[in-house]
Amino acid sequence: AQSVTQPDIHITVSEGASLELRCNYSYGATPYLFWYVQSPGQGLQLLLKYFSGDTLVQGIKGFEAEFKRSQSSFNLRKPSVHWSDAAEYFCAVSSGTYKYIFGTGTRLKVLA
């Protein structure tokens, strides 16, 4: 069965520091992978997606993620965090159908 694990429930970083949010998935074939961000009281906004091809994916707002098949990971990174990045981040996996399996989310706090 497919599953997604986001090991870090909360992460706190200082503004300007680098960020890495972890995501590990369990799936037998090549997955479709997504990162979404949810600001307080808002819906989910797609940051980036991996379907195939280049394993380093660039997204919006300066985020990138790297698909590592050998580690079953799809970690999200940003070189310099801004205060407006404070939000909850969800990793999701799909087998290529409409069914998304979401992780439980990582809440990011940014210190001024």
Add this chain to the structure above:
Amino acid sequence: DAMVIQNPRYQVTQFGKPVTLSCSQTLNHNVMYWYQQKSSQAPKLLFHYYDKDFNNEADTPDNFQSRRPNTSFCFLDIRSPGLGDAAMYLCATSRDLQQASNQPQHFGDGTRLSIL
């Protein structure tokens, strides 16, 4: 801009009193989804429409129903809301059921439902 719009953003209802949440889209997508998201949890898929075909997730309670009168609109009806139904309800769309078309799901801003 093409988008997914949910109304209202906040809804308060009484225990047991039917409530309807609405979603509209200008993306002209074939598929519309309803998710329930409780505090600090991942979104949970309740059901989806592919065009007019309705598909219920196996563990979605009968208390939740949906209507899709046309391509643009989809409604979530909660027949007798209980305290456990207080949550954020997210509507999403996608062009197709298969992601191979490189079309991810697009989400609205949600409706936060409170039960008194």
